[in-house]
Amino acid sequence: MADQTMSGADALGGVDRIRENYLAMARTRRLYGGLMLVVFIALMASGFIVADERNAGGFWDGVLNIFDFPAEVLSEAREKIANLPGLMVKFLPSLVETLNIAAASTLLGAVAAVILSLLSTRGLARYPALIGVFRRIMDVMRAIPEIVIALVLIFVLGGGPVPAMIAIAFHTAGALGKLFSEVNENASLKPLEGLESVGATWPQRMWLGVIPQVAPNYLSYALLRFEINIRASAILGFVGSGGIGYDLRNAFSWGQGRYDEVAAIFLLLFLTIVFFDQTSSHYRNKLVGRV
Amino acid sequence: MLELDRLTKTFGGRTAVDAVTLTFPKPAMIGVIGASGAGKSTLLRMLNRLSDASSGRILHEGRDVTALRGAAKRAWQAECAMIFQQFNLVPRMDVVSNVLHGTLNKRSTLATLFNLYPESDIRRAIDILDRLGIAEHAAKRAEALSGGQQQRVAIARALMQDPAIILADEPIASLDPMNAQIVMDALRRIHDEDGRMVVCNLHTLDTARRYCDRVIGMRLGRVVFDGGPDELTTDAAREIYGADAGFSEAATSTAIDALDRPGPAAAVVAAV
Numbered sequence: 233m234a235d236q237t238m239s240g241a242d243a244l245g246g247v248d249r250i251r252e253n254y255l256a257m258a259r260t261r262r263l264y265g266g267l268m269l270v271v272f273i274a275l276m277a278s279g280f281i282v283a284d285e286r287n288a289g290g291f292w293d294g295v296l297n298i299f300d301f302p303a304e305v306l307s308e309a310r311e312k313i314a315n316l317p318g319l320m321v322k323f324l325p326s327l328v329e330t331l332n333i334a335a336a337s338t339l340l341g342a343v344a345a346v347i348l349s350l351l352s353t354r355g356l357a358r359y360p361a362l363i364g365v366f367r368r369i370m371d372v373m374r375a376i377p378e379i380v381i382a383l384v385l386i387f388v389l390g391g392g393p394v395p396a397m398i399a400i401a402f403h404t405a406g407a408l409g410k411l412f413s414e415v416n417e418n419a420s421l422k423p424l425e426g427l428e429s430v431g432a433t434w435p436q437r438m439w440l441g442v443i444p445q446v447a448p449n450y451l452s453y454a455l456l457r458f459e460i461n462i463r464a465s466a467i468l469g470f471v472g473s474g475g476i477g478y479d480l481r482n483a484f485s486w487g488q489g490r491y492d493e494v495a496a497i498f499l500l501l502f503l504t505i506v507f508f509d510q511t512s513s514h515y516r517n518k519l520v521g522r523v
Numbered sequence: 524m525l526e527l528d529r530l531t532k533t534f535g536g537r538t539a540v541d542a543v544t545l546t547f548p549k550p551a552m553i554g555v556i557g558a559s560g561a562g563k564s565t566l567l568r569m570l571n572r573l574s575d576a577s578s579g580r581i582l583h584e585g586r587d588v589t590a591l592r593g594a595a596k597r598a599w600q601a602e603c604a605m606i607f608q609q610f611n612l613v614p615r616m617d618v619v620s621n622v623l624h625g626t627l628n629k630r631s632t633l634a635t636l637f638n639l640y641p642e643s644d645i646r647r648a649i650d651i652l653d654r655l656g657i658a659e660h661a662a663k664r665a666e667a668l669s670g671g672q673q674q675r676v677a678i679a680r681a682l683m684q685d686p687a688i689i690l691a692d693e694p695i696a697s698l699d700p701m702n703a704q705i706v707m708d709a710l711r712r713i714h715d716e717d718g719r720m721v722v723c724n725l726h727t728l729d730t731a732r733r734y735c736d737r738v739i740g741m742r743l744g745r746v747v748f749d750g751g752p753d754e755l756t757t758d759a760a761r762e763i764y765g766a767d768a769g770f771s772e773a774a775t776s777t778a779i780d781a782l783d784r785p786g787p788a789a790a791v792v793a794a795v
Contacts, residue, residue: 246658246659247649247650247653247658250649250653250658250659250661250662251645251646251649251661253662254619254645254649254661254662255642255645255646257662258619258645261638262639265637265638
Protein backbone atom coordinates (compact mmCIF):
# COMPACT_ATOMS: atom_id res chain seq x y z
CA MET A 233 0.00 0.00 0.00
CA ALA A 234 2.94 2.27 0.72
CA ASP A 235 3.72 2.84 -2.94
CA GLN A 236 0.05 3.51 -3.66
CA THR A 237 -0.12 6.21 -0.99
CA MET A 238 3.06 7.69 -2.37
CA SER A 239 1.69 7.95 -5.87
CA GLY A 240 -1.41 9.58 -4.40
CA ALA A 241 0.72 12.14 -2.58
CA ASP A 242 2.87 12.81 -5.64
CA ALA A 243 -0.22 13.55 -7.64
CA LEU A 244 -1.80 15.83 -5.03
CA GLY A 245 -2.01 18.61 -7.58
CA GLY A 246 -3.09 15.87 -9.98
CA VAL A 247 -6.12 14.92 -7.89
CA ASP A 248 -7.42 18.48 -7.94
CA ARG A 249 -6.97 18.50 -11.67
CA ILE A 250 -8.72 15.12 -12.02
CA ARG A 251 -11.57 16.36 -9.86
CA GLU A 252 -12.02 19.58 -11.83
CA ASN A 253 -11.82 17.73 -15.15
CA TYR A 254 -14.41 15.22 -14.06
CA LEU A 255 -16.77 17.89 -12.69
CA ALA A 256 -16.44 19.85 -15.92
CA MET A 257 -17.21 16.69 -17.88
CA ALA A 258 -20.21 15.97 -15.67
CA ARG A 259 -21.52 19.51 -16.20
CA THR A 260 -21.13 19.23 -19.97
CA ARG A 261 -22.93 15.90 -19.97
CA ARG A 262 -25.73 17.39 -17.90
CA LEU A 263 -26.02 20.32 -20.29
CA TYR A 264 -26.22 18.04 -23.31
CA GLY A 265 -28.71 15.82 -21.53
CA GLY A 266 -30.90 18.81 -20.71
CA LEU A 267 -30.68 20.11 -24.30
CA MET A 268 -31.62 16.67 -25.65
CA LEU A 269 -34.63 16.61 -23.36
CA VAL A 270 -35.76 20.06 -24.52
CA VAL A 271 -35.34 19.09 -28.18
CA PHE A 272 -37.22 15.84 -27.61
CA ILE A 273 -40.15 17.57 -25.92
CA ALA A 274 -40.24 20.26 -28.60
CA LEU A 275 -40.28 17.63 -31.38
CA MET A 276 -43.03 15.66 -29.67
CA ALA A 277 -45.14 18.76 -29.12
CA SER A 278 -44.69 20.20 -32.62
CA GLY A 279 -45.24 16.81 -34.23
CA PHE A 280 -48.42 16.36 -32.28
CA ILE A 281 -49.72 19.83 -33.17
CA VAL A 282 -49.01 19.33 -36.89
CA ALA A 283 -50.68 15.92 -36.87
CA ASP A 284 -53.65 17.26 -34.97
CA GLU A 285 -54.13 20.13 -37.45
CA ARG A 286 -53.98 17.86 -40.48
CA ASN A 287 -56.37 15.29 -39.08
CA ALA A 288 -59.79 15.50 -40.64
CA GLY A 289 -61.63 15.45 -37.36
CA GLY A 290 -59.06 16.69 -34.90
CA PHE A 291 -57.54 14.54 -32.20
CA TRP A 292 -59.40 15.97 -29.22
CA ASP A 293 -62.81 15.68 -30.89
CA GLY A 294 -62.12 12.11 -31.91
CA VAL A 295 -60.38 10.82 -28.80
CA LEU A 296 -63.63 10.35 -26.93
CA ASN A 297 -65.02 8.17 -29.73
CA ILE A 298 -62.09 5.77 -29.74
CA PHE A 299 -63.96 3.15 -27.80
CA ASP A 300 -67.22 3.44 -29.72
CA PHE A 301 -66.29 0.85 -32.31
CA PRO A 302 -64.94 -1.86 -29.95
CA ALA A 303 -67.95 -1.22 -27.71
CA GLU A 304 -70.30 -1.80 -30.65
CA VAL A 305 -68.46 -4.97 -31.68
CA LEU A 306 -68.46 -6.27 -28.15
CA SER A 307 -72.08 -5.47 -27.43
CA GLU A 308 -73.21 -7.12 -30.65
CA ALA A 309 -70.99 -10.14 -30.00
CA ARG A 310 -72.40 -10.39 -26.51
CA GLU A 311 -75.94 -10.48 -27.87
CA LYS A 312 -75.06 -13.33 -30.23
CA ILE A 313 -72.61 -15.08 -27.93
CA ALA A 314 -74.28 -18.41 -28.69
CA ASN A 315 -73.10 -18.12 -32.31
CA LEU A 316 -69.42 -17.77 -31.43
CA PRO A 317 -68.40 -21.46 -31.07
CA GLY A 318 -70.13 -22.34 -34.35
CA LEU A 319 -68.53 -19.39 -36.14
CA MET A 320 -65.11 -20.30 -34.80
CA VAL A 321 -65.48 -23.79 -36.25
CA LYS A 322 -66.68 -22.30 -39.52
CA PHE A 323 -63.58 -20.10 -39.81
CA LEU A 324 -61.15 -22.82 -38.76
CA PRO A 325 -60.26 -23.89 -42.35
CA SER A 326 -59.36 -20.32 -43.33
CA LEU A 327 -57.30 -20.03 -40.14
CA VAL A 328 -55.38 -23.16 -41.18
CA GLU A 329 -54.77 -21.58 -44.60
CA THR A 330 -53.44 -18.43 -42.94
CA LEU A 331 -51.18 -20.48 -40.67
CA ASN A 332 -49.92 -22.42 -43.68
CA ILE A 333 -48.96 -19.23 -45.44
CA ALA A 334 -47.21 -17.96 -42.31
CA ALA A 335 -45.36 -21.23 -41.66
CA ALA A 336 -44.15 -21.72 -45.22
CA SER A 337 -43.02 -18.12 -45.53
CA THR A 338 -41.26 -18.16 -42.16
CA LEU A 339 -39.41 -21.33 -43.10
CA LEU A 340 -38.34 -20.08 -46.54
CA GLY A 341 -37.46 -16.66 -45.16
CA ALA A 342 -35.45 -18.12 -42.28
CA VAL A 343 -33.37 -20.33 -44.58
CA ALA A 344 -32.55 -17.34 -46.75
CA ALA A 345 -31.90 -15.27 -43.62
CA VAL A 346 -29.37 -17.77 -42.25
CA ILE A 347 -27.39 -17.64 -45.48
CA LEU A 348 -27.61 -13.87 -45.80
CA SER A 349 -26.68 -13.35 -42.15
CA LEU A 350 -23.60 -15.58 -42.35
CA LEU A 351 -22.51 -13.76 -45.49
CA SER A 352 -22.88 -10.38 -43.82
CA THR A 353 -21.27 -10.96 -40.41
CA ARG A 354 -17.77 -9.63 -39.87
CA GLY A 355 -15.43 -12.46 -38.96
CA LEU A 356 -17.61 -15.15 -40.53
CA ALA A 357 -18.31 -13.88 -44.04
CA ARG A 358 -17.20 -15.99 -47.00
CA TYR A 359 -16.46 -12.86 -49.02
CA PRO A 360 -15.58 -10.10 -46.51
CA ALA A 361 -15.48 -7.52 -49.28
CA LEU A 362 -19.15 -8.17 -50.10
CA ILE A 363 -20.49 -7.76 -46.55
CA GLY A 364 -21.84 -4.32 -47.40
CA VAL A 365 -23.58 -5.66 -50.50
CA PHE A 366 -25.40 -8.39 -48.59
CA ARG A 367 -26.36 -5.91 -45.87
CA ARG A 368 -27.86 -3.55 -48.43
CA ILE A 369 -29.75 -6.47 -50.01
CA MET A 370 -31.30 -7.18 -46.61
CA ASP A 371 -32.08 -3.48 -46.14
CA VAL A 372 -33.98 -3.49 -49.41
CA MET A 373 -35.86 -6.64 -48.44
CA ARG A 374 -36.94 -5.00 -45.20
CA ALA A 375 -37.71 -1.63 -46.71
CA ILE A 376 -40.37 -2.78 -49.21
CA PRO A 377 -43.69 -3.30 -47.40
CA GLU A 378 -44.93 -6.83 -47.90
CA ILE A 379 -48.33 -5.55 -48.99
CA VAL A 380 -46.72 -3.82 -52.01
CA ILE A 381 -44.98 -7.03 -53.08
CA ALA A 382 -48.19 -8.97 -52.55
CA LEU A 383 -50.21 -6.54 -54.67
CA VAL A 384 -47.68 -6.69 -57.51
CA LEU A 385 -47.54 -10.50 -57.36
CA ILE A 386 -51.32 -10.81 -57.19
CA PHE A 387 -51.47 -8.65 -60.32
CA VAL A 388 -48.97 -10.92 -62.06
CA LEU A 389 -49.85 -14.35 -60.67
CA GLY A 390 -53.49 -13.85 -59.73
CA GLY A 391 -54.98 -14.05 -56.26
CA GLY A 392 -54.28 -16.85 -53.83
CA PRO A 393 -51.93 -17.91 -51.10
CA VAL A 394 -48.72 -18.18 -53.15
CA PRO A 395 -48.19 -14.44 -53.74
CA ALA A 396 -48.78 -13.78 -50.04
CA MET A 397 -46.27 -16.45 -49.11
CA ILE A 398 -43.57 -15.06 -51.40
CA ALA A 399 -44.21 -11.52 -50.19
CA ILE A 400 -43.93 -12.46 -46.53
CA ALA A 401 -40.92 -14.72 -47.07
CA PHE A 402 -39.12 -11.85 -48.85
CA HIS A 403 -39.66 -9.52 -45.93
CA THR A 404 -38.84 -12.23 -43.37
CA ALA A 405 -35.48 -12.96 -45.02
CA GLY A 406 -34.46 -9.33 -44.62
CA ALA A 407 -35.77 -8.90 -41.09
CA LEU A 408 -34.49 -12.18 -39.68
CA GLY A 409 -31.19 -11.81 -41.56
CA LYS A 410 -30.42 -8.66 -39.61
CA LEU A 411 -31.34 -10.24 -36.26
CA PHE A 412 -29.44 -13.44 -37.06
CA SER A 413 -26.33 -11.53 -38.02
CA GLU A 414 -26.41 -9.75 -34.67
CA VAL A 415 -26.62 -13.15 -32.99
CA ASN A 416 -23.70 -14.37 -35.12
CA GLU A 417 -21.54 -11.51 -33.94
CA ASN A 418 -21.75 -12.86 -30.40
CA ALA A 419 -20.73 -16.37 -31.42
CA SER A 420 -17.31 -17.47 -30.24
CA LEU A 421 -14.73 -17.75 -33.01
CA LYS A 422 -12.70 -20.35 -31.13
CA PRO A 423 -14.67 -23.42 -32.33
CA LEU A 424 -14.33 -22.04 -35.87
CA GLU A 425 -10.59 -21.85 -35.48
CA GLY A 426 -10.66 -25.43 -34.26
CA LEU A 427 -12.58 -26.55 -37.34
CA GLU A 428 -10.38 -24.50 -39.65
CA SER A 429 -7.34 -26.23 -38.17
CA VAL A 430 -8.65 -29.60 -39.35
CA GLY A 431 -9.19 -28.31 -42.89
CA ALA A 432 -12.96 -27.74 -42.92
CA THR A 433 -14.63 -25.83 -45.76
CA TRP A 434 -16.63 -22.65 -45.18
CA PRO A 435 -20.05 -24.35 -45.20
CA GLN A 436 -18.73 -27.02 -42.84
CA ARG A 437 -17.36 -24.39 -40.47
CA MET A 438 -20.63 -22.47 -40.51
CA TRP A 439 -22.93 -25.46 -40.12
CA LEU A 440 -20.87 -27.33 -37.56
CA GLY A 441 -19.21 -24.42 -35.73
CA VAL A 442 -21.61 -21.49 -35.76
CA ILE A 443 -25.10 -22.98 -35.97
CA PRO A 444 -24.86 -25.09 -32.78
CA GLN A 445 -23.87 -21.95 -30.87
CA VAL A 446 -26.61 -19.72 -32.22
CA ALA A 447 -29.47 -22.17 -32.81
CA PRO A 448 -31.46 -21.34 -29.63
CA ASN A 449 -31.38 -17.63 -30.43
CA TYR A 450 -32.21 -18.29 -34.09
CA LEU A 451 -35.18 -20.37 -33.02
CA SER A 452 -36.54 -17.78 -30.64
CA TYR A 453 -36.27 -15.01 -33.25
CA ALA A 454 -37.80 -17.28 -35.91
CA LEU A 455 -40.73 -18.13 -33.65
CA LEU A 456 -41.31 -14.46 -32.89
CA ARG A 457 -41.23 -13.82 -36.63
CA PHE A 458 -43.74 -16.64 -37.12
CA GLU A 459 -46.16 -14.88 -34.81
CA ILE A 460 -45.68 -11.63 -36.70
CA ASN A 461 -46.19 -13.50 -39.99
CA ILE A 462 -49.48 -14.98 -38.81
CA ARG A 463 -50.75 -11.44 -38.45
CA ALA A 464 -49.14 -10.36 -41.72
CA SER A 465 -50.75 -13.20 -43.64
CA ALA A 466 -54.11 -12.36 -42.04
CA ILE A 467 -53.73 -8.78 -43.24
CA LEU A 468 -52.73 -9.84 -46.75
CA GLY A 469 -56.07 -11.65 -46.88
CA PHE A 470 -57.59 -8.17 -47.10
CA VAL A 471 -56.04 -7.66 -50.53
CA GLY A 472 -57.16 -11.00 -51.90
CA SER A 473 -54.79 -13.77 -50.91
CA GLY A 474 -57.31 -15.86 -49.05
CA GLY A 475 -57.12 -17.08 -45.50
CA ILE A 476 -58.79 -15.66 -42.48
CA GLY A 477 -58.07 -12.06 -43.52
CA TYR A 478 -60.48 -12.41 -46.43
CA ASP A 479 -63.25 -13.51 -44.06
CA LEU A 480 -62.38 -10.69 -41.71
CA ARG A 481 -62.71 -8.12 -44.48
CA ASN A 482 -66.07 -9.47 -45.52
CA ALA A 483 -67.32 -9.47 -41.95
CA PHE A 484 -66.11 -5.91 -41.49
CA SER A 485 -67.25 -4.35 -44.71
CA TRP A 486 -70.70 -5.79 -44.86
CA GLY A 487 -71.03 -4.37 -41.39
CA GLN A 488 -74.59 -4.70 -40.32
CA GLY A 489 -75.16 -7.64 -38.06
CA ARG A 490 -71.85 -9.46 -38.66
CA TYR A 491 -69.78 -8.23 -35.76
CA ASP A 492 -70.18 -11.62 -34.11
CA GLU A 493 -68.06 -12.98 -36.97
CA VAL A 494 -65.47 -10.26 -36.38
CA ALA A 495 -65.35 -11.18 -32.71
CA ALA A 496 -65.03 -14.89 -33.56
CA ILE A 497 -62.11 -14.21 -35.94
CA PHE A 498 -60.28 -11.98 -33.45
CA LEU A 499 -60.78 -14.61 -30.78
CA LEU A 500 -59.35 -17.29 -33.09
CA LEU A 501 -56.32 -15.15 -33.93
CA PHE A 502 -55.76 -14.33 -30.26
CA LEU A 503 -55.93 -17.99 -29.22
CA THR A 504 -53.58 -18.96 -32.05
CA ILE A 505 -50.98 -16.42 -30.99
CA VAL A 506 -51.24 -17.53 -27.34
CA PHE A 507 -50.92 -21.16 -28.39
CA PHE A 508 -47.81 -20.60 -30.48
CA ASP A 509 -46.27 -18.33 -27.86
CA GLN A 510 -46.67 -20.99 -25.19
CA THR A 511 -45.45 -23.92 -27.29
CA SER A 512 -42.54 -21.94 -28.69
CA SER A 513 -41.25 -20.87 -25.28
CA HIS A 514 -41.57 -24.46 -24.10
CA TYR A 515 -39.50 -25.85 -26.93
CA ARG A 516 -37.01 -23.02 -26.80
CA ASN A 517 -36.35 -23.74 -23.13
CA LYS A 518 -35.94 -27.39 -23.96
CA LEU A 519 -33.40 -26.55 -26.63
CA VAL A 520 -31.43 -24.34 -24.26
CA GLY A 521 -31.64 -27.20 -21.79
CA ARG A 522 -33.35 -25.66 -18.79
CA VAL A 523 -37.05 -26.68 -19.20
CA MET B 524 -22.52 -4.82 17.79
CA LEU B 525 -23.51 -7.73 15.58
CA GLU B 526 -25.09 -10.98 16.68
CA LEU B 527 -26.18 -14.02 14.67
CA ASP B 528 -28.70 -16.24 16.41
CA ARG B 529 -29.18 -19.77 15.05
CA LEU B 530 -29.08 -18.37 11.50
CA THR B 531 -30.15 -21.06 9.02
CA LYS B 532 -30.64 -21.18 5.27
CA THR B 533 -32.05 -24.15 3.40
CA PHE B 534 -32.34 -24.57 -0.38
CA GLY B 535 -34.93 -27.25 -1.03
CA GLY B 536 -33.72 -30.13 1.11
CA ARG B 537 -30.14 -28.93 1.40
CA THR B 538 -29.00 -26.89 4.39
CA ALA B 539 -26.43 -24.34 3.25
CA VAL B 540 -26.05 -22.56 6.58
CA ASP B 541 -26.89 -24.56 9.67
CA ALA B 542 -27.83 -22.76 12.93
CA VAL B 543 -24.86 -20.39 12.95
CA THR B 544 -24.61 -18.50 16.24
CA LEU B 545 -21.88 -15.87 16.50
CA THR B 546 -21.33 -12.70 18.51
CA PHE B 547 -19.17 -9.79 17.43
CA PRO B 548 -18.91 -7.38 20.38
CA LYS B 549 -16.92 -4.70 18.55
CA PRO B 550 -15.87 -3.87 14.99
CA ALA B 551 -13.07 -6.16 13.92
CA MET B 552 -11.58 -7.65 10.78
CA ILE B 553 -13.15 -11.09 10.51
CA GLY B 554 -12.07 -13.79 8.09
CA VAL B 555 -14.44 -16.58 7.12
CA ILE B 556 -12.76 -19.64 5.62
CA GLY B 557 -14.01 -23.01 4.45
CA ALA B 558 -14.24 -25.22 1.38
CA SER B 559 -16.47 -24.29 -1.59
CA GLY B 560 -20.07 -24.97 -0.63
CA ALA B 561 -19.40 -24.57 3.09
CA GLY B 562 -21.96 -21.75 3.22
CA LYS B 563 -19.59 -18.76 3.44
CA SER B 564 -21.21 -16.83 0.59
CA THR B 565 -24.73 -17.68 1.74
CA LEU B 566 -23.85 -16.37 5.20
CA LEU B 567 -22.66 -13.04 3.78
CA ARG B 568 -25.62 -12.76 1.42
CA MET B 569 -27.98 -13.23 4.36
CA LEU B 570 -26.17 -10.51 6.33
CA ASN B 571 -26.66 -8.10 3.43
CA ARG B 572 -30.24 -9.36 2.97
CA LEU B 573 -29.52 -10.32 -0.64
CA SER B 574 -31.15 -13.58 0.35
CA ASP B 575 -33.55 -14.22 3.22
CA ALA B 576 -32.76 -16.44 6.15
CA SER B 577 -34.90 -19.58 6.49
CA SER B 578 -34.84 -19.22 10.26
CA GLY B 579 -32.82 -17.49 12.95
CA ARG B 580 -32.07 -13.83 13.49
CA ILE B 581 -29.41 -11.22 12.76
CA LEU B 582 -29.21 -8.49 15.41
CA HIS B 583 -27.32 -5.26 14.74
CA GLU B 584 -27.07 -2.92 17.72
CA GLY B 585 -30.01 -4.84 19.19
CA ARG B 586 -32.20 -4.37 16.09
CA ASP B 587 -33.53 -7.45 14.29
CA VAL B 588 -32.27 -7.02 10.73
CA THR B 589 -33.87 -10.19 9.38
CA ALA B 590 -37.36 -8.77 9.96
CA LEU B 591 -36.82 -5.62 7.87
CA ARG B 592 -38.92 -5.09 4.75
CA GLY B 593 -39.05 -2.60 1.87
CA ALA B 594 -37.39 0.76 2.51
CA ALA B 595 -36.08 -0.27 5.93
CA LYS B 596 -34.41 -3.31 4.37
CA ARG B 597 -32.80 -1.18 1.66
CA ALA B 598 -31.60 1.27 4.32
CA TRP B 599 -29.93 -1.65 6.11
CA GLN B 600 -28.29 -2.74 2.86
CA ALA B 601 -26.90 0.77 2.48
CA GLU B 602 -25.46 0.46 5.98
CA CYS B 603 -23.88 -2.91 5.25
CA ALA B 604 -21.82 -2.73 2.08
CA MET B 605 -20.99 -5.77 -0.05
CA ILE B 606 -17.95 -6.47 -2.21
CA PHE B 607 -18.11 -9.35 -4.69
CA GLN B 608 -15.64 -11.77 -6.20
CA GLN B 609 -16.43 -10.64 -9.74
CA PHE B 610 -16.62 -6.95 -8.67
CA ASN B 611 -20.23 -6.54 -9.93
CA LEU B 612 -19.69 -3.07 -11.35
CA VAL B 613 -21.69 -1.64 -14.24
CA PRO B 614 -19.09 -2.18 -17.00
CA ARG B 615 -20.17 0.54 -19.41
CA MET B 616 -20.43 3.36 -16.87
CA ASP B 617 -17.46 5.45 -15.78
CA VAL B 618 -15.62 4.77 -12.55
CA VAL B 619 -16.98 7.77 -10.66
CA SER B 620 -20.57 6.90 -11.60
CA ASN B 621 -19.99 3.39 -10.31
CA VAL B 622 -18.69 4.81 -7.03
CA LEU B 623 -21.65 7.20 -6.83
CA HIS B 624 -23.96 4.18 -6.96
CA GLY B 625 -23.02 3.84 -3.29
CA THR B 626 -25.35 6.77 -2.54
CA LEU B 627 -28.37 5.40 -4.44
CA ASN B 628 -30.25 4.60 -1.25
CA LYS B 629 -30.02 8.19 -0.02
CA ARG B 630 -30.97 9.93 -3.28
CA SER B 631 -34.28 10.26 -5.08
CA THR B 632 -34.90 7.66 -7.78
CA LEU B 633 -35.74 10.26 -10.44
CA ALA B 634 -32.52 12.26 -10.00
CA THR B 635 -30.34 9.16 -10.11
CA LEU B 636 -32.08 7.85 -13.24
CA PHE B 637 -30.76 10.97 -14.99
CA ASN B 638 -27.34 10.41 -13.38
CA LEU B 639 -27.68 13.63 -11.38
CA TYR B 640 -25.66 13.62 -8.16
CA PRO B 641 -24.74 16.55 -5.88
CA GLU B 642 -21.33 18.03 -6.63
CA SER B 643 -20.23 17.33 -3.06
CA ASP B 644 -20.85 13.61 -3.65
CA ILE B 645 -18.76 13.68 -6.82
CA ARG B 646 -15.93 15.36 -4.92
CA ARG B 647 -16.17 12.76 -2.16
CA ALA B 648 -16.18 9.91 -4.69
CA ILE B 649 -12.96 11.19 -6.26
CA ASP B 650 -11.40 11.62 -2.81
CA ILE B 651 -12.21 8.00 -2.00
CA LEU B 652 -10.75 6.87 -5.32
CA ASP B 653 -7.62 8.88 -4.49
CA ARG B 654 -7.41 7.20 -1.10
CA LEU B 655 -7.40 3.85 -2.89
CA GLY B 656 -4.82 5.09 -5.38
CA ILE B 657 -6.96 4.97 -8.55
CA ALA B 658 -8.10 8.59 -8.92
CA GLU B 659 -6.39 8.88 -12.31
CA HIS B 660 -8.91 6.39 -13.74
CA ALA B 661 -11.92 8.45 -12.59
CA ALA B 662 -13.32 9.19 -16.03
CA LYS B 663 -12.66 5.77 -17.61
CA ARG B 664 -15.27 3.11 -18.08
CA ALA B 665 -15.18 0.45 -15.38
CA GLU B 666 -14.66 -2.28 -17.99
CA ALA B 667 -11.42 -0.65 -19.15
CA LEU B 668 -9.76 -1.28 -15.78
CA SER B 669 -7.78 -4.33 -14.66
CA GLY B 670 -9.26 -6.77 -12.14
CA GLY B 671 -7.39 -5.31 -9.19
CA GLN B 672 -8.41 -1.78 -10.14
CA GLN B 673 -12.03 -2.82 -10.61
CA GLN B 674 -12.06 -4.41 -7.16
CA ARG B 675 -10.76 -1.16 -5.70
CA VAL B 676 -13.58 0.69 -7.50
CA ALA B 677 -15.96 -1.77 -5.83
CA ILE B 678 -14.37 -0.98 -2.47
CA ALA B 679 -14.76 2.73 -3.22
CA ARG B 680 -18.45 2.14 -3.95
CA ALA B 681 -18.72 0.38 -0.59
CA LEU B 682 -16.96 3.27 1.18
CA MET B 683 -19.28 5.73 -0.56
CA GLN B 684 -22.11 4.03 1.32
CA ASP B 685 -20.36 5.07 4.57
CA PRO B 686 -21.30 1.68 5.99
CA ALA B 687 -20.91 0.32 9.51
CA ILE B 688 -20.06 -3.10 8.10
CA ILE B 689 -18.27 -4.12 4.92
CA LEU B 690 -18.89 -7.66 3.67
CA ALA B 691 -16.40 -8.98 1.16
CA ASP B 692 -17.25 -12.22 -0.65
CA GLU B 693 -13.97 -13.71 -1.89
CA PRO B 694 -12.66 -10.26 -2.86
CA ILE B 695 -9.30 -11.57 -4.05
CA ALA B 696 -10.24 -14.91 -5.58
CA SER B 697 -10.05 -13.61 -9.16
CA LEU B 698 -6.94 -11.50 -8.66
CA ASP B 699 -3.26 -12.18 -9.09
CA PRO B 700 -1.11 -12.23 -5.91
CA MET B 701 0.11 -8.64 -6.32
CA ASN B 702 -3.37 -7.17 -6.77
CA ALA B 703 -4.73 -9.45 -4.04
CA GLN B 704 -2.29 -7.90 -1.63
CA ILE B 705 -3.23 -4.34 -2.65
CA VAL B 706 -6.93 -5.12 -2.16
CA MET B 707 -6.42 -6.84 1.20
CA ASP B 708 -4.20 -3.98 2.39
CA ALA B 709 -6.95 -1.56 1.43
CA LEU B 710 -9.58 -3.52 3.36
CA ARG B 711 -7.32 -3.74 6.42
CA ARG B 712 -6.63 0.00 6.24
CA ILE B 713 -10.35 0.75 6.08
CA HIS B 714 -10.79 -1.21 9.29
CA ASP B 715 -7.81 0.37 11.04
CA GLU B 716 -8.47 3.97 10.01
CA ASP B 717 -12.27 4.16 9.91
CA GLY B 718 -13.09 1.58 12.57
CA ARG B 719 -15.55 -0.19 10.25
CA MET B 720 -16.24 -3.86 10.73
CA VAL B 721 -14.97 -5.96 7.80
CA VAL B 722 -16.16 -9.51 7.23
CA CYS B 723 -14.19 -11.22 4.51
CA ASN B 724 -14.70 -14.64 2.91
CA LEU B 725 -11.33 -16.02 1.98
CA HIS B 726 -9.97 -18.99 0.10
CA THR B 727 -6.41 -18.77 1.28
CA LEU B 728 -5.38 -19.51 4.85
CA ASP B 729 -2.27 -17.36 4.79
CA THR B 730 -4.40 -14.33 3.88
CA ALA B 731 -6.73 -15.02 6.78
CA ARG B 732 -3.81 -15.37 9.18
CA ARG B 733 -2.08 -12.33 7.93
CA TYR B 734 -4.94 -9.83 7.84
CA CYS B 735 -7.69 -10.93 10.23
CA ASP B 736 -8.21 -10.36 13.95
CA ARG B 737 -10.53 -13.33 14.22
CA VAL B 738 -11.03 -16.30 11.91
CA ILE B 739 -14.22 -18.32 11.55
CA GLY B 740 -14.01 -21.72 9.88
CA MET B 741 -17.09 -23.23 8.28
CA ARG B 742 -17.71 -26.76 7.13
CA LEU B 743 -20.98 -28.02 5.62
CA GLY B 744 -22.86 -24.96 6.91
CA ARG B 745 -21.64 -25.17 10.50
CA VAL B 746 -19.06 -23.13 12.37
CA VAL B 747 -16.24 -25.55 13.21
CA PHE B 748 -13.53 -23.06 14.12
CA ASP B 749 -13.64 -19.69 15.84
CA GLY B 750 -10.48 -18.15 17.14
CA GLY B 751 -7.54 -15.86 16.61
CA PRO B 752 -5.27 -16.13 13.56
CA ASP B 753 -2.51 -17.71 15.63
CA GLU B 754 -4.81 -20.59 16.61
CA LEU B 755 -5.32 -21.46 12.96
CA THR B 756 -2.83 -24.30 12.81
CA THR B 757 -2.49 -26.87 10.05
CA ASP B 758 -4.52 -29.32 12.19
CA ALA B 759 -7.29 -26.77 12.57
CA ALA B 760 -7.22 -26.23 8.81
CA ARG B 761 -7.53 -29.98 8.20
CA GLU B 762 -10.57 -30.00 10.45
CA ILE B 763 -12.15 -27.08 8.58
CA TYR B 764 -11.54 -28.49 5.11
CA GLY B 765 -12.18 -32.09 6.14
CA ALA B 766 -8.81 -32.99 4.65
CA ASP B 767 -6.51 -35.82 5.62
CA ALA B 768 -2.83 -35.69 6.52
CA GLY B 769 -1.94 -35.24 2.85
CA PHE B 770 -3.23 -31.65 3.02
CA SER B 771 -0.48 -29.08 2.75
CA GLU B 772 -1.20 -25.41 2.59
CA ALA B 773 2.07 -24.51 0.98
CA ALA B 774 1.23 -26.67 -2.06
CA THR B 775 -1.28 -24.14 -3.43
CA SER B 776 -0.40 -20.97 -1.55
CA THR B 777 -0.68 -17.85 -3.67
CA ALA B 778 1.32 -15.59 -1.38
CA ILE B 779 4.36 -14.16 -3.10
CA ASP B 780 6.54 -14.83 -0.10
CA ALA B 781 5.12 -18.31 0.56
CA LEU B 782 8.30 -19.82 -0.77
CA ASP B 783 10.57 -18.34 1.84
CA ARG B 784 8.24 -17.60 4.74
CA PRO B 785 9.29 -19.57 7.86
CA GLY B 786 5.84 -20.10 9.38
CA PRO B 787 2.49 -18.52 10.27
CA ALA B 788 3.21 -14.82 10.36
CA ALA B 789 0.47 -13.11 12.31
CA ALA B 790 2.82 -10.26 13.13
CA VAL B 791 2.70 -9.04 9.54
CA VAL B 792 -0.52 -7.20 10.38
CA ALA B 793 1.59 -4.68 12.20
CA ALA B 794 3.54 -4.00 9.03
CA VAL B 795 0.48 -2.84 7.09
